Amino acid sequence: MKQGKRSVTITDIARELSISPSTVSRALNNHPAIKEETKRKVITLANKLNYQPNLLALNLLNKKTNNIGVVVPEITSHFFAAIISGIQDILNASGYNIIMCQSNESYREEIKIIENLSSVRVDGFLIAPSSKTRKLDHFVKLKNSGVPIVIFDRDCQGLDVDKVLLDDYDGAFQAVDYLVKSGCKKVAHLGGSLSLSTSIHRRQGYIDALKSNNLSVRDDHIFHTKGFKHSDGIRAAKSLLKLKDPPDAIFAVNDRIAIAAMYVAKMYGFKIPEDISIIGFDDEPHSSYFTPSLSTVRQPAYSIGLLSARILLQNLSNPHDSPGFRREIFRPELIIRDSSRLRPDT
Amino acid sequence: MKQGKRSVTITDIARELSISPSTVSRALNNHPAIKEETKRKVITLANKLNYQPNLLALNLLNKKTNNIGVVVPEITSHFFAAIISGIQDILNASGYNIIMCQSNESYREEIKIIENLSSVRVDGFLIAPSSKTRKLDHFVKLKNSGVPIVIFDRDCQGLDVDKVLLDDYDGAFQAVDYLVKSGCKKVAHLGGSLSLSTSIHRRQGYIDALKSNNLSVRDDHIFHTKGFKHSDGIRAAKSLLKLKDPPDAIFAVNDRIAIAAMYVAKMYGFKIPEDISIIGFDDEPHSSYFTPSLSTVRQPAYSIGLLSARILLQNLSNPHDSPGFRREIFRPELIIRDSSRLRPDT
DNA sequence: AAATGAAATGCAAAGGTTTGCAAAAGCAAA
DNA sequence: TTTGCTTTTGCAAACCTTTGCATTTCATTT
The missing domain is CATH 3.40.50.2300 (Response regulator)
Structure with missing residues (x-):
């Protein structure tokens, strides 16, 4: 039952049909210069062989991974979990995946995470900095490398990037x-x-x-x-x-x-x-x-996640020609329940 | 301040030193056949140019991504968040990253997630199935493709993979x-x-x-x-x-x-x-x-995460020659506080 | 000086896909 | 049958790295 390791490639399809891989590629991408009949043949065979494009090859070619690095201080906090949930709903819908990391409120760990995520070449960052983070060199370096960054929940004074915060x-x-x-x-x-x-x-x-x-x-x-x-x-x-x-x-x-x-x-x-x-x-x-x-x-929280992700998405499509940086501030809502006295005038 | 997009490659280093990329590669990997002096030169220049190996190229070459897909019903549950935390601590330490997905307890979403993660070619899966999941075809397909899977928390009767559960x-x-x-x-x-x-x-x-x-x-x-x-x-x-x-x-x-x-x-x-x-x-x-x-x-919860990740790690190094599948059962602990009466004999 | 062997390096393929440009094929008009 | 045009396809490079094998370089021995 266990299948062979090697998966089918466009070259396999090409060989079988006695055409070139380029033609197969174009046929699968519905390129207008390909004859309808050829397209049909290619697509049929591709389905039959259960062809799956090799995204690793595409990543290399396009210099992008479709992965977004999300770093939060701790995931077991309901607040951050809810934010991540919002981020996820937006990013997954746009074909991005989330690489999750938690800094455990540690500056050292945060630096390691940033280095790691940038070496695996995520396409963008969504970051809630740790409470120990005072020096911002690691963020600045990241920004200078040209990757889009959105900071959320916790402000980083002196770091000019898009931010989604709460008042x-x-x-x-x-x-x-x-x-x-x-x-x-x-x-x-x-x-x-x-x-x-x-x-x-x-x-x-x-x-x-x-x-x-x-x-x-x-x-x-x-x-x-x-x-x-x-x-x-x-x-x-x-x-x-x-x-x-x-x-x-x-x-x-x-x-x-x-x-x-x-x-x-x-x-x-x-x-x-x-x-x-x-x-x-x-x-x-x-x-x-x-x-x-x-x-x-x-x-x-969920909305903070949504907006942060949307802003990042914009930065990903617009290779940052925008003049300034966005700074979005949510307004919180006071919920009065029974642990506080009633106001006389209420 | 913003640097050019193109990052330095071993070819850049090779050109500068008038040697071949192969030599640079070997020098950086400390290959014994390379003269000490050459190694020194290469490493020095690599540091100077801030060379970062292109992991996308390596992924393509090695057919692996160092990413693990983690799918849970919902991340806002403290229980699952704690498990993820354990998973993270193990996997990150071994150089793997986590691609997080939540199924929202939906069978449809779960299928989509599995398809997506397998198309981005994660190296392994850690899955807590949704509560709506009855048909297991998507998991079986996954298993047959040869990717290691560990199911945790929720059992899937009839699916033979490693499992980490609670009694x-x-x-x-x-x-x-x-x-x-x-x-x-x-x-x-x-x-x-x-x-x-x-x-x-x-x-x-x-x-x-x-x-x-x-x-x-x-x-x-x-x-x-x-x-x-x-x-x-x-x-x-x-x-x-x-x-x-x-x-x-x-x-x-x-x-x-x-x-x-x-x-x-x-x-x-x-x-x-x-x-x-x-x-x-x-x-x-x-x-x-x-x-x-x-x-x-x-x-x-945290321990369940740790063990699940450790088992996956084993499967990743041992290309599955093991005879059967592991089934680890944690024993829960009754914690008596004030919402229940005291036993007479306590 | 030539031969031998060891040490150091280079070539080229492989991994899978896309794409600009060149080439081939097809067809109609001359 | 040639010319000219359009339609369709193929070649090869590019993305970056690793690695088996071949080749070069160098030093040593005869």
Whole structure:
């Protein structure tokens, strides 16, 4: 049953029909200069032999692979998984395949990945940089080699490429402004790594929302975690809630941390939202099923994936004659559920 | 700043040094027949010109791409994401890249994916079949073409390839046996699609655990959902808990459904675990942070990924002279948290 | 100086396809 | 039958690398 290794080539077809490989090639590509009868014969035989064009040969000829490198910090995060899903739906529909890599939030790994992907000659890159990435040489080198790049989710200041981002500042501002307007006086912030554009902007949105409501910004009410996992949140939330003067609201940098905070708050006897309101960021599928259900700032992850992929696709067809670079900013949506108090005027 | 498109080739180096490309090739590959001095010159120049071997040419020559096709039903499931993570760690370390595809639980899409991946000539396949897949022709064709395949998580009866699975029966049995031993008399089951080996085995484990405890199997206490999402679970849990004679325990096919069940149970005024015990399957990261924390059957997803990838790797080096096929079964671990009653003897 | 052997390098094919240009074939008009 | 034109096909190069075999170069021995 097992077939021979060698697959049929246009040369096989040509030999069988006593014509040249060029004619076969043209016939299969429906070239107008080929007689209908010849085309018919070739196509019939090709089907019969189950001819499959050798894409490796075409890759070499066309200097392109139809592969796109997608690099994310971690694939087990629902947010990135949803983005990848969007990317996939667009790229596969256009005949591209995705080579997936995760940097595990490591700068070293990211560099290795970029080097590898560029040596296997992917046609384009979709990148969410790691949280440890500060030097951008590897990206700059990539860009100078002429490959199209789209950066998403996390900004890289100083790198001029197309970018698809979220207005993290606005999301944070909305959330914190809501908390204050709903009557909270002491809003704390559990933030993420400050080497990340997203964390910085969310922090700034938090600060500005307080200021715009004439509330003071208290250093002891701001914690920044290293990672984004529950365990990181647990530790930070404990420090925060053990304070003599604990907050009456928490704005967390993401849902995982928010959920960890809810967990700790309950453990410490706080009632949510009566004693303390909590708002997260992301809107993971689980989040609405917690008790209380988690208020959060929704990121349109799937759409971010779609748009990033579409922009890359444009760059692939237009060999980059465009003047500047695109910078698309999605606006997040505040979703109020039961983990935060109701605003009096709602 | 933007460099010319054409990259340096061994021919460029050869011309510059007035030697032949063959010599350059051998020098770079440290062939013993090349004079040390020549090697030095070649390597120096190669570095200076930043020579990168053209892998597309090598692919054509070696008839291999160093790409592995990984196809999963959906990437946004934490379980599959964790498996992919394991696969990635093994394969990348061995110089392979991963082409990721998701079938969205669709048979049609799965077929398309397989055809596409085989036309781009990936060197091997790691596949978790869709829940709609009943005919296996596309897999058989693949196998006959000589590409190594490893099926993981979901069994395909009648397809002889290497498989890495989980003892779903045992996991279900453990969970239900625990529920009964902890005093529950009316254990219900929220199962998944019955076209899935995993769902079938979990159901059977549930049934046999009841029988082995001399409890009767009640048809009205078994629901099978179409999908694996929260919304599927909500609907099924409502039907179940609205029954005149509702269960005092639920064994759910996965954590999402279990969490949905907890949500509905609370909504209907059940106390967990006093009135009703609930156990899930998977152990997602969120699960331990619910109130009450969710008891569950843990699947070693990451390890499943590691082993699957390792087996594939073996097949890639050994051009399949092995006699039979491997069938590796992981044993799941019951994790008891607060959503299920304590056993008297614990 | 010639012969022998070892060491170093080059030639050419192979891998499969596309494509510009040249050549052949077909056909009609002269 | 030749001329001229159109239609159809083939040649060969290009994409880049590796490798078996042939060839060259060099040093050593007779």
